[in-house]
Amino acid sequence: xxxxxxxxxxxxxxxDGLQNEKQPIDAATKIALIERLADAGVSHIxxxxxxxxxxxxxxxxxxxxLSNIHRKNGVVYSxxxxxxxxxxxAVLANTDEVAIFTAASESFTQKNxxxxxxxxIERFEPIMSEAKARGIxxxxxxxxxLGCPYEGYVAPEKAAxxxxxLYDMGCYEISISDTTGVATPASTQxxxxxxxxxxxxxxxxxxxxxxxxQALANILIALQMGISVVDSSVAGxxxxxxxxxxxxxxxxxxxxxxxxxxxxxTGIDLDTLIQAGDSICTALGRDxxxxxxxALLTKG
Amino acid sequence: xxxxxxxxxxxxxxxDGLQNEKQPIDAATKIALIERLADAGVSHIxxxxxxxxxxxxxxxxxxxxLSNIHRKNGVVYSxxxxxxxxxxxAVLANTDEVAIFTAASESFTQKNxxxxxxxxIERFEPIMSEAKARGIxxxxxxxxxLGCPYEGYVAPEKAAxxxxxLYDMGCYEISISDTTGVATPASTQxxxxxxxxxxxxxxxxxxxxxxxxQALANILIALQMGISVVDSSVAGxxxxxxxxxxxxxxxxxxxxxxxxxxxxxTGIDLDTLIQAGDSICTALGRDxxxxxxxALLTKG
Numbered sequence: 059x060x061x062x063x064x065x066x067x068x069x070x071x072x073x074d075g076l077q078n079e080k081q082p083i084d085a086a087t088k089i090a091l092i093e094r095l096a097d098a099g100v101s102h103i104x105x106x107x108x109x110x111x112x113x114x115x116x117x118x119x120x121x122x123x124l125s126n127i128h129r130k131n132g133v134v135y136s137x138x139x140x141x142x143x144x145x146x147x148a149v150l151a152n153t154d155e156v157a158i159f160t161a162a163s164e165s166f167t168q169k170n171x172x173x174x175x176x177x178x179i180e181r182f183e184p185i186m187s188e189a190k191a192r193g194i195x196x197x198x199x200x201x202x203x204l205g206c207p208y209e210g211y212v213a214p215e216k217a218a219x220x221x222x223x224l225y226d227m228g229c230y231e232i233s234i235s236d237t238t239g240v241a242t243p244a245s246t247q248x249x250x251x252x253x254x255x256x257x258x259x260x261x262x263x264x265x266x267x268x269x270x271x272q273a274l275a276n277i278l279i280a281l282q283m284g285i286s287v288v289d290s291s292v293a294g295x296x297x298x299x300x301x302x303x304x305x306x307x308x309x310x311x312x313x314x315x316x317x318x319x320x321x322x323x324t325g326i327d328l329d330t331l332i333q334a335g336d337s338i339c340t341a342l343g344r345d346x347x348x349x350x351x352x353a354l355l356t357k358g
Numbered sequence: 359x360x361x362x363x364x365x366x367x368x369x370x371x372x373x374d375g376l377q378n379e380k381q382p383i384d385a386a387t388k389i390a391l392i393e394r395l396a397d398a399g400v401s402h403i404x405x406x407x408x409x410x411x412x413x414x415x416x417x418x419x420x421x422x423x424l425s426n427i428h429r430k431n432g433v434v435y436s437x438x439x440x441x442x443x444x445x446x447x448a449v450l451a452n453t454d455e456v457a458i459f460t461a462a463s464e465s466f467t468q469k470n471x472x473x474x475x476x477x478x479i480e481r482f483e484p485i486m487s488e489a490k491a492r493g494i495x496x497x498x499x500x501x502x503x504l505g506c507p508y509e510g511y512v513a514p515e516k517a518a519x520x521x522x523x524l525y526d527m528g529c530y531e532i533s534i535s536d537t538t539g540v541a542t543p544a545s546t547q548x549x550x551x552x553x554x555x556x557x558x559x560x561x562x563x564x565x566x567x568x569x570x571x572q573a574l575a576n577i578l579i580a581l582q583m584g585i586s587v588v589d590s591s592v593a594g595x596x597x598x599x600x601x602x603x604x605x606x607x608x609x610x611x612x613x614x615x616x617x618x619x620x621x622x623x624t625g626i627d628l629d630t631l632i633q634a635g636d637s638i639c640t641a642l643g644r645d646x647x648x649x650x651x652x653a654l655l656t657k658g
Contacts, residue, residue: 239653241619242615242616242618242619242620243578243616243619243620244619244620244621245619268649269649269653270612270615270649270650270653271574271609271612271615271648271649271650272574272612272615272616272619274571274572274574274575275574275575275577275578275616277575278543278575278578278579279578304649304652304653304656305649305652305653309571312570312571312572315542315570315571315572316542316543316572316575318542319541319542319543319544319545319572320542320543320544321544348571349568349569349570349571349604349605350570350571352604352605353539353569353570353604353605356604
């Protein structure tokens with residue numbers, strides 16, 4: 059067991075979270091959330107998605123948001139860019155870093171982005187070369203790395219192979235994603251073992267959903283394997299599109315509480331983070347998906 | 359890491375769970391729950407509490423319940439017995455095993471059972487000798503072993519010392535209990551390390567609450583330390599009396615899902631268990647506190 063001393067939280071609430079919330083959310087509310095997260099000490103905030111608003115209307119104002127955030131020194135404001143057009147918009151909005159995504163199962167890429175895994179990776183080539191030319195770092199998600207809503211089981215070798223291709227293309231960080239939250243500590247360990255055969259530890263991250271309540275246990279195993287980058291969503295923003303009413307992203311507050319207890323630094327102030335999550339939940343009229351927030355807000 | 363091959367789940371829903379639910383619940387509903395749990399393969403069910411109904415009205419029908427359950431071979435139907443009077447009632451109702459409880463913090467025993475820890479342990483003497491004479495096994499909970507709602511921090515050595523006294527008195531199993539759910543994997547590991555200095559591994563169990571969402575991660579650490587007995591509550595029955603609206607007991611379904619994924623046997627059929635939890639939630643008109651149940655019931 060070689061627990062990391064410091065963990066970098068990649069906050070995905072304003073993107074992965076809000077894109078799955080039903081209520082329309084104006085740009086000002088999103089900007090307020092992003093700024094509160096930065097005030098809490100979050101150093102990497104995925105702040106929007108430059109997708110076609112026809113497909114993801116919730117992400118429509120990303121240009122405005124990335125352009126108007128009051129930026130804090132040392133904070134990375136990133137965005138998802140599925141194609142070169144989106145990447146162009148991201149550049150215009152002064153996005154610090156971009157993220158791309160594909161999946162480890164063919165059915166998922168077919169149904170979700172209408173192409174094969176190989177095709178999805180090919181499509182990233184122009185983004186990668188533009189990003190390289192401009193010195194913009196590219197992060198990548200490997201969705202369904204621990205299970206697929208259509209295929210079920212996904213071989214860990216397959217997920218690791220996809221991750222390796224993206225690493226070889228120049229992605230500086232590959233986030234191994236449990237899109238449907240079906241993973242347990244055992245399957246998490248297996249897929250990370252396969253990834254570690256191909257990719258150095260410091261280039262791997264985990265992106266765990268809490269749909270089956272397993273996210274923190276899975277993150278714990280990842281930490282024990284030395285992983286030091288964890289994706290999470292404040293207040294557990296974002297449901298699960300594959301199980302109505304079920305949880306999606308693991309709540310940042312719950313991750314930070316665990317890391318605090320384990321003496322692992324994040325640079326995040328839990329109380330300020332809880333306030334940030336509480337504000338957006340109030341704005342959305344939604345229950346807080348963080349158990350830590352619920353316990354501490356009720357107690358206080 | 360020496361993961362156990364088999365874990366015994368001690369189902370506390372019908373007792374620890376239902377005693378914290380607000381709605382009045384009739385004996386027939388409780389009996390149906392207990393029988394459904396046994397049908398799912400749960401081999402140890404804490405089925406009632408022989409306390410004064412003046413203090414815990416939710417447990418009033420325990421005599422009737424323990425007397426009328428259709429018993430299944432190989433299943434232990436136990437009950438909480440705080441004093442000799444309760445123990446007598448348990449014997450009359452043919453209770454297989456009894457459980458007693460004290461705490462690791464003085465403020466908690468004072469406010470909760472109106473005596474010191476030492477006094478609470480003294481009071482168990484007559485129960486222990488009656489139980490020994492009758493060949494009835496006694497289990498014990500050490501509440502607030504990982505934190506106290508009044509004192510906050512509880513020294514792990516203190517919790518281990520209380521556990522050791524109960525072990526020396528003849529309790530066959532000591533369940534180290536995180537009453538308020540504040541533990542993280544680090545504090546769980548510390549208290550278990552202290553306990554293991556004084557008590558053999560096979561006599562220790564963990565009783566984790568999920569108030570801060572940490573229960574499964576804490577159970578994972580306990581499993582890695584070799585602990586093979588886990589308390590849990592179907593559908594996460596029972597809230598947290600110290601934080602209104604917050605979660606209490608970890609849901610049995612979520613524990614079993616994790617153990618299944620890790621290849622650790624429990625003898626429990628997850629689907630039947632989910633049905634048992636769904637039935638009692640419907641009867642109580644309450645949301646299901648198990649994320650696994652919510653995900654699978656919505657999906658189905």
